Amino acid sequence: MSVAELVAGLRESRGFRHKTDIAGVVSSLAQRLPHGARDLAQAVALGDDCAALTDGEGYLLFAIEGMVSDFVQTMPWFAGYSSVMVNVSDIYAMGGRPLAVVDALWSENVEAAHEVLAGMAAASVAYGVPIVGGHTNARSDQAQLAVSIVGRAKALLSSFNARPGDRLLMAVDLRGRFEEPYPFWNASVGAPATRLRGDLELLPQLAESGLCDTAKDISMAGALGTALMLLECSRVGARIDLDAIPMPADVPLARWLTAFPSYGYLLSVREEQVKTIQARFAARSLACAEIGTVDDTQAVVVRRGEDAEVLWDFSGESFILPAQRSPHACHALPD
Numbered sequence: 001m002s003v004a005e006l007v008a009g010l011r012e013s014r015g016f017r018h019k020t021d022i023a024g025v026v027s028s029l030a031q032r033l034p035h036g037a038r039d040l041a042q043a044v045a046l047g048d049d050c051a052a053l054t055d056g057e058g059y060l061l062f063a064i065e066g067m068v069s070d071f072v073q074t075m076p077w078f079a080g081y082s083s084v085m086v087n088v089s090d091i092y093a094m095g096g097r098p099l100a101v102v103d104a105l106w107s108e109n110v111e112a113a114h115e116v117l118a119g120m121a122a123a124s125v126a127y128g129v130p131i132v133g134g135h136t137n138a139r140s141d142q143a144q145l146a147v148s149i150v151g152r153a154k155a156l157l158s159s160f161n162a163r164p165g166d167r168l169l170m171a172v173d174l175r176g177r178f179e180e181p182y183p184f185w186n187a188s189v190g191a192p193a194t195r196l197r198g199d200l201e202l203l204p205q206l207a208e209s210g211l212c213d214t215a216k217d218i219s220m221a222g223a224l225g226t227a228l229m230l231l232e233c234s235r236v237g238a239r240i241d242l243d244a245i246p247m248p249a250d251v252p253l254a255r256w257l258t259a260f261p262s263y264g265y266l267l268s269v270r271e272e273q274v275k276t277i278q279a280r281f282a283a284r285s286l287a288c289a290e291i292g293t294v295d296d297t298q299a300v301v302v303r304r305g306e307d308a309e310v311l312w313d314f315s316g317e318s319f320i321l322p323a324q325r326s327p328h329a330c331h332a333l334p335d
Helices: 003-011 014-031 036-040 069-074 076-093 110-127 193-209 222-234 271-282
Strands: 051-055 058-067 096-106 131-137 144-153 167-172 184-186 215-217 237-241 264-269 287-295 299-304 307-313
Touching: 003 222, 003 299, 003 307, 014 222, 058 069, 058 076, 069 076, 069 144, 076 096, 076 110, 076 144, 076 184, 076 193, 076 215, 096 110, 096 193, 110 131, 110 193, 167 271, 193 215, 193 271, 215 222, 222 237, 222 264, 222 287, 222 299, 222 307, 264 271, 271 287
Parallel strands: 096 131, 237 299
Antiparallel strands: 051 058, 058 144, 096 144, 167 264, 167 287, 215 264, 237 287, 299 307
């Protein structure tokens, strides 16, 4: 498959399309608030994994994730598990540590909710994050699930700090498998809880040590879609080498580029810190590879050998940010 074919497939993928909807949603909300974008102000602007509210000596982090309905219906236990897991990942992606989650669950009856709740409970135990309440409707005509989380950070990792010259790193746990037929790379279920928590603790440690200030967890848009979100927020471009992307053996590149890993992060890192950061991930048997270089263009170019293609050009097309966004406007965003 050529790079042009890979790019075309990604642009039409479900993950990319879900993300490009964000700009319209936020614009619609801002237009209906008394002071527009200012009413959505917070410590960091639109595009980060969590809302970050200045709180004493640090930040209160707040996020929410909704599971797609077909996922909840066909894989209720794993949907419940994932709803907690992805929220936990969002908190750590911002350099924070989670405090608690609450859920909103719709089901046809109480019995139909059992598997979802069992999955949520398993993730709560594995990650050490309590479920402290929520909302339940056991008389709904369709299964739905959303989970919200709060956490705290002493120092932030943000999508807004990437600089030209930075190295783009991808850190991922390759010790997993796909949850067929979905693109979910599961390296969490069955792993030791102490290992899961220790792996996540790397992120706030990087923030608090000053080794890194820019990160984003790899979401349903996959590694490249997540890179687009981070780069657009920082108003930069990048050159990304597809051959450098860490990936499991025997998994086609096209599929891996749309994968949503249970543990996966992109970091924009000053060149002098790259080896130190890579060593920290390697010490925990986590892959961490340099996959590209950030530049001062508005284009993201992906290449494989001599074959290269523009994945996105922010100068002509936004990805998640509303058009004509003021550089001083701040918004809250569900990732």
